[in-house]
Amino acid sequence: MTQSDNSKIIAEARRIRAEREKDYRAKAFKxxxxxxxxxxxxxxxxxxxxxTVHHKDHNHDHNxxxxxxxxxxxxxCHDNEHSxxxxxxxxxxxxxxxxxxSSFDNKPFAGLEALLKNKxxxxxx
Numbered sequence: 001m002t003q004s005d006n007s008k009i010i011a012e013a014r015r016i017r018a019e020r021e022k023d024y025r026a027k028a029f030k031x032x033x034x035x036x037x038x039x040x041x042x043x044x045x046x047x048x049x050x051x052t053v054h055h056k057d058h059n060h061d062h063n064x065x066x067x068x069x070x071x072x073x074x075x076x077c078h079d080n081e082h083s084x085x086x087x088x089x090x091x092x093x094x095x096x097x098x099x100x101x102s103s104f105d106n107k108p109f110a111g112l113e114a115l116l117k118n119k120x121x122x123x124x125x
Contacts, residue, residue, distance in 0.1 A: 021053075024063045024070070028053045031067040038077035052078045058085065 034043045034051060043051040054073045055062065062069050073081060 025053050028070045036074040037071040050075050
């Protein structure tokens, strides 16, 4: 395969990807209000290009017609979402987009009430 053949294949793949993105972006804009799902910023007119379609499962080929795998995010929140997922990947955690990601198993104040009661009891004696 020549350099020219590789360039043609890459160009075709990029064209197909751009077409696919246009399709689901248009569908997402019909389904959802033009508001970032994370920060709540509203978009219209010229700044509408700053609103992106985020795939919740990070699979750009998973585009159900009901839009259940999409959420609209501004450029900044979209970058943040992918950064968080990259950090989780680095630590071997699967936390991107999950509700469990915001809950912690660590309970630093567990048993504090009992310790305080004992302390107060000791002070009275």
